[in-house]
Amino acid sequence: MDKTLRSAIPGFYGLTVAERQAIAKEWAGLGEGELESLRDSGLSLAQADLMIENVIGRYSLPLAVATNFKINDRDYLVPMVIEEASVVAACSSAAKLFRQGGGFTASADEPIMIGQIQLLDLADMEAATGSILARKAEILARANEGAGSIVARGGGALDLEIRPLRDTEAGDMLILHLHCDVRDAMGANLINAALERIAPLVERISGGRVNLRILSNLSDRRLARASGTIPREALAMAEAPGTEVIQWICEAAAFAAADPYRAATHNKGIMNGIDALMLATGNDWRAVEAGAHAYASRNGRYRSLTTWSRDSLGNLRGEIELPLAAGIIGGATRIHRGAQTSLKLLGVKSAQELAQVAAAVGLAQNLAAIRALATDGIQKGHMRLHARQLALAAGAAEENVRAVAAQMVDEGNIGLARAQDIVREQRDMS
Numbered sequence: 001m002d003k004t005l006r007s008a009i010p011g012f013y014g015l016t017v018a019e020r021q022a023i024a025k026e027w028a029g030l031g032e033g034e035l036e037s038l039r040d041s042g043l044s045l046a047q048a049d050l051m052i053e054n055v056i057g058r059y060s061l062p063l064a065v066a067t068n069f070k071i072n073d074r075d076y077l078v079p080m081v082i083e084e085a086s087v088v089a090a091c092s093s094a095a096k097l098f099r100q101g102g103g104f105t106a107s108a109d110e111p112i113m114i115g116q117i118q119l120l121d122l123a124d125m126e127a128a129t130g131s132i133l134a135r136k137a138e139i140l141a142r143a144n145e146g147a148g149s150i151v152a153r154g155g156g157a158l159d160l161e162i163r164p165l166r167d168t169e170a171g172d173m174l175i176l177h178l179h180c181d182v183r184d185a186m187g188a189n190l191i192n193a194a195l196e197r198i199a200p201l202v203e204r205i206s207g208g209r210v211n212l213r214i215l216s217n218l219s220d221r222r223l224a225r226a227s228g229t230i231p232r233e234a235l236a237m238a239e240a241p242g243t244e245v246i247q248w249i250c251e252a253a254a255f256a257a258a259d260p261y262r263a264a265t266h267n268k269g270i271m272n273g274i275d276a277l278m279l280a281t282g283n284d285w286r287a288v289e290a291g292a293h294a295y296a297s298r299n300g301r302y303r304s305l306t307t308w309s310r311d312s313l314g315n316l317r318g319e320i321e322l323p324l325a326a327g328i329i330g331g332a333t334r335i336h337r338g339a340q341t342s343l344k345l346l347g348v349k350s351a352q353e354l355a356q357v358a359a360a361v362g363l364a365q366n367l368a369a370i371r372a373l374a375t376d377g378i379q380k381g382h383m384r385l386h387a388r389q390l391a392l393a394a395g396a397a398e399e400n401v402r403a404v405a406a407q408m409v410d411e412g413n414i415g416l417a418r419a420q421d422i423v424r425e426q427r428d429m430s
């Protein structure tokens with residue numbers, strides 16, 4: 001990426017698809033083939049048939065880019081795949097607000113995945129724990145045997161932990177956690193293969209019986225964080241000064257911190273952004289979802305993943321922390337050309353950098369939602385997009401859709417019948 005390019009692109013929203021593609025092309029130095037992978041969904045039927053079983057077709061969703069992102073002093077255009085209207089626009093406008101405060105600061109832990117082995121039928125749990133830990137180096141070495149290039153690239157199995165679980169429905173058991181640095185991969189295959197390699201050795205050492213060997217999606221060794229400050233003037237509205245808007249946003253955050261019913265919706269809004277980025281980059285968004293929600297409940301009650309407060313200068317400060325098991329190699333990215341192009345557009349060089357961007361996107365998405373909810377309400381923006389969908393359904397020509405929708409919004413009369421009337425009037429006039 002040309003470092004002088006800025007992701008704050010005035011008027012991006014109002015451009016045609018071809019004009020936006022031209023910007024994306026220049027931004028990331030995309031070739032014609034890569035551009036084509038965005039146009040044609042990036043996956044042939046033959047590739048789809050190799051990806052999963054029983055394929056009968058492919059299924060498209062819109063791929064958009066969120067603008068205005070500045071994270072750790074670097075500009076990003078963020079690819080997002082999502083079916084829900086308003087999400088990308090909201091994310092971009094929230095990123096613009098953060099930009100006015102200098103952008104996001106983000107960090108991510110080393111990409112350490114946790115794998116679990118369930119060990120049963122142990123005569124003496126303490127003795128088994130001692131025996132396993134005494135031979136930790138040997139177990140880790142076995143985990144890394146045949147682990148391929150990951151060890152050469154500085155990754156591989158790093159540590160073991162043992163957790164006793166007593167009086168479960170299946171009696172007492174020991175849970176062995178294997179910590180594995182998976183570098184730039186999401187790491188599911190790496191960790192599952194390592195677990196299967198060490199399981200027979202663990203059985204021999206402990207005298208127990210191994211049942212499950214599988215990664216944990218609560219990847220809390222792989223957290224990502226983002227934070228940022230929005231100057232209070234940037235939040236001012238015609239009806240209210242910025243300080244009051246900040247108060248309303250903090251009240252919304254307090255609601256989500258105190259109430260799981262609200263926290264679920266609050267976090268869903270965060271995941272609107274993160275999932276869209278995960279989908280665009282070919283990542284397992286269900287894994288990220290599972291990790292996020294489990295992490296939100298880590299203290300025994302389901303809570304929000306973000307915190308919002310007023311800083312000492314009276315500006316709004318937002319923070320997010322969540323597990324982010326996402327990769328830039330392997331998985332769907334191996335086959336899906338659209339995902340490969342999205343990664344190139346994003347320009348991240350490591351899984352950790354992708355996790356940082358995802359955390360910033362989640363924080364921006366959350367701000368957009370709670371700001372809208374605490375001020376105009378969520379329906380205003382939705383109605384504009386709903387009006388466009390009605391205009392399309394009423395048969396408006398593509399170039400007239402926005403005008404038909406805008407007229408309905410101005411009139412405060414948004415419905416299919418009105419859209420049909422306006423389309424008819426326009427036809428009669430032309």
Ligand code: MEV
Binds near residue numbers: 269378
């Ligand atoms: C809708 O997809 C997401 C929101 O409900 C999130 C929220 O309520 O914070 C708007």
